[in-house]
Amino acid sequence: MANKAVLFYGLESIAEAGITDVGMIVGDTAAEIEEAVGDGSQFGLKVTYIPQERPLGLAHAVLIARDYLGDDDFVMYLGDNFIVGGITDLVDEFRGNRPDAQILLTRVADPRAFGVAELDPSGQVIGLEEKPDRPKSDLALVGVYLFTPLIHEAVRAIEPSWRGELEITHAIQHLIDSRADVRSTVITGYWKDTGNVGDMLEVNRMVLEGMDRRIDGDADTASETIGRVVVEEGARIVNSRIVGPAVIGAGTVISNSYVGPFTSIAENCRITDSELEFSIVLRDSSIQGVGRIEASLIGRHVEVTPAPSVPSAHRFVLGDHSKVQITS
Structure with missing residues (x-):
């Protein structure tokens, strides 16, 4: 996002909250992450890498981090989440009140893609569901959780879900059922789970809007920066x-081209005789x-060039009773 990894924004928020020790759960991309984070x-952090054999769920991540975490309170921060304003206030609130668990919630248009919380009239968390077909509220769990060591008992008590994963929502529900003190904070600021291209482009747009103009490179007299x-x-x-x-x-070299709003182009790229807008390269x-x-x-080490000039044609494999509309 704006030429910085989403993961880096999360690590900066963790450091700003006064946390110094980070256990990072890694899988198939461990080498790439270690190269980037070191x-x-x-x-300003001390990072310890904790390998996970395969993605077996967020509660499984807590389970395999048991020795690292010891009996400390901790924050679990999902690396693909982007939260404007960081987590400092949330961490301070947790340290001051120290419930058994504290979760972040935000209202979403389609909660079926998230963990969903149900609150009673007083705002107390009474139930959690993971990606429900019929959500009981529009309050989705944001990917930041704060726990005391009581969560370790909960992750050991639950069984894998139908997805074959140990769900953190099930572990928190176990705490609720055990009458533990589980609290929630509903955030109204900007949050995105950058799990798809649309969300990534939207976060990139938002970050770019907060940047100040700065021209440290070279622009010739035939160029215009607005x-x-x-x-x-x-x-x-x-x-x-x-x-x-x-x-x-x-x-990066931009020549004979147009780069429009909400675009980030990373280092050592070449853009020639092209137009680019609302994109990430x-x-x-x-x-x-x-x-x-x-x-x-557009990913790393990608080459985008014109296709060879060939006669215009359409190729189809159409099933029975198909209807096709073609624009010439």
């Missing part, structure tokens, strides 16, 4: 137009002569 010192544009040192803009908010990474990628691209996520 020992955590760049964030609004909140960040051109990082070592980047070059040649005969191009950049309309912010947008960020151009170090070592990761490092070491090139886009050459492809006209207009929008609402797109």
